[in-house]
Amino acid sequence: MAGRIPQHFIDQLLNRVDVVDLIDGYVPLKKAGANYKACCPFHNEKTPSFTVSPAKQFYHCFGCGANGTAIGFLMEYDHMEFREAIEKLASLAGMEIPEESQGHTPKPKVSQGIDLYQLMDTVNEFYQQQLRAHTHKQQAIDYLKQRGISGQIAKRFGLGFAPPGWDNLMSTHGATTSAQKALLDTGMLTENDKKRVYDRFRHRIMFPIHDHRGRVVGFGGRVLNKADEQAGNPKYLNSPETPIFHKGSELYNLHGARAGIKDADGVLVVEGYMDVVALAQAGIDNAVATLGTATSSMHLQRLFRHTQNITFSFDGDRAGRAAAWKALETSLPLLQDGYQMSFLFLPDGEDPDTMVKKVGKEAFEALVRDAMPLPDFLIDTLKSQADVNRLDGRAKLSKLARPLLEKLPGGVLKKLLVDRLSLITQVSEADLLPAKAASAPPVGSTRRQAKPQAHSKQHTYITPIRRALSLILQYPQFYEEFTVLNAIPETQVRGIGTIQELHAVCAATDKPTTAILLERYRQASYFDTLMALANHAHNNKESLDDDEARHLIRMNNQRIIEDFNRSQPEQINGELEALIKKAKVTELSETEHARKQQLTEFYLNSLKS
Incomplete structure (x- = not known):
């Protein structure tokens, strides 16, 4: 389809680019057995836990959980969009993206x-x-x-x-x-x-x-x-909305401020072009501006790709506080633990342009550092609308707070806000927030704060189907071992279709790697699950040698076959019997003959149990 990069090109690109060479250009790597190690570039650590596998063409940090392919590394480290990462890798590899794939979407350019x-x-x-x-x-x-x-x-x-x-x-x-x-x-x-x-x-x-x-x-x-x-x-x-310009998703100077945002570990969102330019004139290079529209969810998602710390600068008047409140409401569903959002309210008649000229760079940066954290702004705004010295005032505050709290993803921030509001209103946490909302799981990933189970010394159980997915992702060179699972009907066992898809990709790909397989599923809803399975430690080992891998694959496949035959034996046996009967009276087609062989092999494997 026009606007999409052909998958075969991505496969070729990942085969051409060595993830070890790529990452070594950013983070010096040291050989550690079959892999390479370094201190993780995505979180602070003294003991290296960041591993890069040349065999898998994949990186993984056992400390913060960051992982991915060469494409994923550029998206995460350099905050690139998918296409930008592809273009950079293609440039490094001396490859040209096929002409028919130019452009992001089918919209006319x-x-x-x-x-x-x-x-x-x-x-x-x-x-x-x-x-x-x-x-x-x-x-x-x-x-x-x-x-x-x-x-x-x-x-x-x-x-x-x-x-x-x-x-x-x-x-x-x-x-x-x-x-x-x-x-x-x-x-x-x-x-x-x-x-x-x-x-x-x-x-x-x-x-x-x-x-x-x-x-x-x-x-x-x-x-x-x-x-x-x-x-x-x-x-x-x-400019008005056009085929190439959408105010709700673009931010003035975001592209130019990337380095400044990274250096400052934060972004300052202002309201006008001249504010951005004046701040840059003063030496503050991490400012961006909205384009005459309210802050949108798309704006915030783009900013959070670059930093976890966002500060909004608004006028301190009524209109400025209304705009700040709108930004707060928009941000709540996106606030994972670790994300910080603050609000800088300038004195009446001042904007960032005039303020930085008046107080200078250092004093202005101090104002940004002392900006009001989102939880304080939320609570102060609610308290201004209800008299907490009255019983009915505390009831009103509780009512105002509930829909806001329900927007927050589950996590520590949500719990702390509920605790704080519970003290102010003297209402129990259970009454302040319905149990369903209070226990809602977090939206998105907080991978940098959680230790992945794959690194645990304790054995972690996963189902045979998930283990098969993990094994074919980690050891695609042994994909032929999974051929026997192709006989299981896709509709009968959840997840078996994905294993069969991965098997087909391996069979059609020269030198399949973990990276190539994963990039097939980047847009899939279960991409994060596959990423986790690509890092699962089997038998409490980071990697298995060839004999160990083959043995575990065969044993696990046998388990899947046994489980299927116990639950629905007639599915395979009935289809095989029908093909055997047909073969006695007429010649089978090429497809039918291949299916008969496949089912026979599956049947023989099931007898081993």
Whole structure:
């Protein structure tokens, strides 16, 4: 399907790239038997527990549980999207992604034969050129200087200038009907009721908006003076929704702030483009901005891919606190233990731009560090709506708190909040939160805080089907041993279909590895389960030698066959008898003959019990 990277290309890529070489470029690895070890790059530790297997092409940390393939490592360590990781690995391997797979989704990225991303690059260059050469450029330059923005920072953020006039961009880059249509599709031109087409952005400082891959997908424009604003022009004007720009998922400067977020181990979310640029001018490089919309779940998910610490900066007025509360409500279902969210409320009349100029970098960073934690903001806001000195006030607070607590995933944070609110309201935890909600399991993974059972010295029991999945994932070179399980009907035993799929992948793949098998299931709902099974320690050993692996596979397969025959013996025997009878009177087809052999082998194996 258009927009998807062919699976065969991913298989070839993983066979070409050595995960040991890749990770060694980030974290120095030392040989440790058949594997390599290092201190884990995903959590602090003094004794190495991070293991990389060249045979499996897979990494695993026994301390925090981080694990994955070469693709997964880049997604986790460099905070890349899936396609970004594929593109980087392909570049390292000297491979080119097949042409038909370009683009993320089937949505059109081409208009009138014009690539919209390339068009936006051209538009970006146009605005930057206007800032350098237009006859009215001094207005824009003076404005930036007045705001304390240096030429270096302006260049870093690609700031530009949309000159006054109705058709500067259109006359330069919209001379043809097709070009004009493409500019309309990207929102750079607009059309009025009388079908007149003209430049959307006029007499504004231009801020290019980049997506997570660094491509220009839209623009924000700010008026240059009060006169323009008083004339009815909005202070900020953003690109509309287009095939390549979606305000609810993009954040201004997220791509540019990745290194700063990593260095600071946190991100600061502000409300305006100029706030981001002014903070960068002051040396604060971990700021991003929403694009004129409320903070969305998609925004938060993207930010949490880069850091576990998010601080929002809002005005301290009523509107600012309302926006902060909306962000809090949106974030609650995503707050795993270990995630921290805080709110910085600035004095009336101040924003991050003016505040950092007034107090300086160090004092502003101190304000960020002292920002109000989400639990405190939640409780203070609820207390402001109910008088806890009254019985009915405490009842009201309990009612207000309940739907918020129910949104939180289960975990320590939820328990601590319930404990705190229970003390304030003098209501028992059971009454404050229904038992079902209080015991709800956490959403998502908290793998960095939990020790995986695979490293436990105690033997951990798993079902024969799960053990078979674990064994074929860990030892795909012995996939032929699993052929006997293909006779079991997929609908009769849960999980057997996945084993049969993995067997087929191994049979069709040159040199199958754990990594290749896992990447087949990245989008599956049970991907995390397969990842865990790929790390399960059999017989309390990190890895088995070939003889041990083959023996365990055969013994486990025998157990699966025995269990199936005890539960539904007629399934296999009936099908085999029917094929034997048919073979006596007519010649079987190639498919029927293969099935007869398969069932016969299964039947003979069942007799061994």
